Amino acid sequence: MLKLTGISKGFAGVQALSGINFDVRAGEIHALVGENGAGKSTTIKIIAGALQPDAGEIAFDGKVVSWSGPADAKAAGIHVIYQEFVLFPHLTVAENIFLGHERRGRFGLIDHDRTRRDAADLLQRLGVAIDPDKIVSELTVADQQMVEISKALVHKVKLLILDEPTAVISGREADLLFARLAALKAEGVAIVYVSHRLEEIFQIADRVTVFKDGAHVATTDIGDVNRERLISLMVGRDLKDIFPPKRGTGGGKVTLKAENVSVAGRVRNASLELRAGEITALAGMVGAGRTEFAMAIFGGLPASSGTVWIDGEQVGMLSPAQSIRRGMGFVTEDRKGQGLAMLLDVAANVTAADLDAVTRRGVIDRRRENQIAREEIEKYRIACRGPSTPVATMSGGNQQKVIVARWARTSRKVLVLDEPTRGVDVGAKTEIYRIMRQLADDGIALLMISSELPEVVGMADRVVVMREGVVSGELAGAAINEAAIMRLATQHPSAAGSHP
Structure with a gap:
């Protein structure tokens, strides 16, 4: 679905990416990991059309592309859900889902009934029970995340990118998110999953790619790597145990x-x-x-x-x-x-x-x-x-x-x-x-x-x-x-x- 070849990007003398190679297949969850400063965010912005690469080639859905901006990437079927949601808190769920793509009737007026029906259909596709008429600010963070994913479905998403999606949820809410991603994967959607939580990577990803200091380190099937090896690839040194020795109990007052x-x-x-x-x-x-x-x-x-x-x-x-x-x-x-x-x-x-x-x-x-x-x-x-x-x-x-x-x-x-x-x-x-x-x-x-x-x-x-x-x-x-x-x-x- 997506293939980056030799992508490089620099900012004011700082080389953010150096010849990055990265690909995502339809119907897979591909985890992208690395320390802060590894180049993950820059890569996401290039994929989404927010940045232009200095060198390299982007191929999407079988064609070499060059986005002029985020609107081009979104129209092609690429949608990014950032850690900070892009939602209008005082609008309804339905209004947020179709913002910029309003359902209109006669004379170009917004058809509110159709907007609610179509929003309900998208939410039902995700398997979530959210009232389309509810004000977004009244939703839980997990439900707001589902609204963001629903926005992606409006555009017939082919590639969904999630940036630290569980930074603000955990437990049962995270499990529900993973279930929704599995359903989208089954529909053939390609998913890029960026997270610092390694246990999630092993739970849901098919493949994982490691970046370090703006360079591609490794891409492997998730079944071919363990936690210790993945950490070692990310930090660039052998890390048998990231925790310092314990002092023990019983000595302190x-x-x-x-x-x-x-x-x-x-x-x-x-x-x-x-x-x-x-x-x-x-x-x-x-x-x-x-x-x-x-x-x-x-x-x-x-x-x-x-x-x-x-x-x-x-x-x-x-x-x-x-x-x-x-x-x-x-x-x-x-x-x-x-x-x-x-x-x-x-x-x-x-x-x-x-x-x-x-x-x-x-x-x-x-x-x-x-x-x-x-x-x-x-x-x-x-x-x-x-x-x-x-x-x-x-x-x-x-x-x-x-x-x-x-x-x-x-x-x-x-x-x-x-x-x-x-x-x-x-x-x-x-x-x-x-x-x-x-x-x-x-x-x-x-x-x-x-x-x-x-x-x-x-x-x-x-x-x-x-x-x-x-x-x-x-x-x-x-x-x-x-x-x-x-x-x-x-x-x-x-x-x-x-x-x-």
């Missing part, structure tokens, strides 16, 4: 104890202990109440009951400001919406939780702020031009390291990390894991919330598992494995054992 914490409708009488020098994982299925439990401990959500002790002192339920003053930090799962100030630079973001350190007589001392930022950039190996680099221009992995650097400066006792490696590449994950282990070795108690079981098993000294708002059990040391976690995550709450 209890830094934080939370007992019988409840959040109305979300969490019921949940308890845990965090020990200095340990990484404790909070595991469970999506919707288990993990984030709500951690937010209640930190003070970000109101708790209907519960008590917290810090270093043996009963402190009750704190506010976020009180938690920060007592040496706690919280890295949220939504780095762009809740974590970073996207319009500010690295220096401002690094010091945001500790303005007293850079304020003199009520005015921010930029020289001091930049000095601190330079120290953190070096300490955490943040790839940027310097303290004045806008965070919006940085990769996801480096943005995440900026947030971790911010909270590590103030988190003297406890640091909560909610999905700390979501949406970052394997190389950046390895760096974040190293940082987390170093913080633990420095005596901080870490609480990691993660939906990736390999990450939980690889990083956690102890695992507290939740199901439907209840702590269903705890694992430590050699007892930590994916099967044991899943048993606790899926057992009925009434079967949950007591938690100390």
Whole structure:
């Protein structure tokens, strides 16, 4: 269906692509993987007509083509679904699906009845029950994604490209997406699937292509490669284990104890202990109440009951400001919406939780702020031009390291990390894991919330598992494995054992 031969592209002296070869067959899911900066996004833009290659040839559906713009590629049957959806939130589902291709009746007026009927037909083809008259802003993220795919079906899509489609969904919603992609594949649609989540690649892809530093590294059938080999191809070095050695359990004192914490409708009488020098994982299925439990401990959500002790002192339920003053930090799962100030630079973001350190007589001392930022950039190996680099221009992995650097400066006792490696590449994950282990070795108690079981098993000294708002059990040391976690995550709450 698609064949790229010798594609090259440069920007202001930087070579983004060097002689890329890539092909996709009709009726297959072809995964495209690589670290940030590998050339995936540039390749997608060239396929979609948003960029013109400096050299090379594009063949689509048996013909050599040269797109003058995205409209040409879309008219030919190429549709891209980006991580940030291109939807109008205040329009209906049907209006979004046919925007620019409105169903019209007599006198050129929009035929709203036909628009709704045709939208319903497309949604039914995808096997989803979404009301065509519903306002898009009222939909879940997963349903918005289905609306995006429905837009592609309007154009009789031949090639569908998905860029990090599960960055904003997981669990059952991701499984439903995979089922829809399988149905499209069965209809002969060629699918390019870009994701950092390697377990998804092995679950749904037929073939996988690896890019590194703008060059093609390898293309192979998914059955001919394992996870370790794929990681090695992506990072360019042998990586038997991306996780740093564990320190073990039993040595650290209890830094934080939370007992019988409840959040109305979300969490019921949940308890845990965090020990200095340990990484404790909070595991469970999506919707288990993990984030709500951690937010209640930190003070970000109101708790209907519960008590917290810090270093043996009963402190009750704190506010976020009180938690920060007592040496706690919280890295949220939504780095762009809740974590970073996207319009500010690295220096401002690094010091945001500790303005007293850079304020003199009520005015921010930029020289001091930049000095601190330079120290953190070096300490955490943040790839940027310097303290004045806008965070919006940085990769996801480096943005995440900026947030971790911010909270590590103030988190003297406890640091909560909610999905700390979501949406970052394997190389950046390895760096974040190293940082987390170093913080633990420095005596901080870490609480990691993660939906990736390999990450939980690889990083956690102890695992507290939740199901439907209840702590269903705890694992430590050699007892930590994916099967044991899943048993606790899926057992009925009434079967949950007591938690100390």
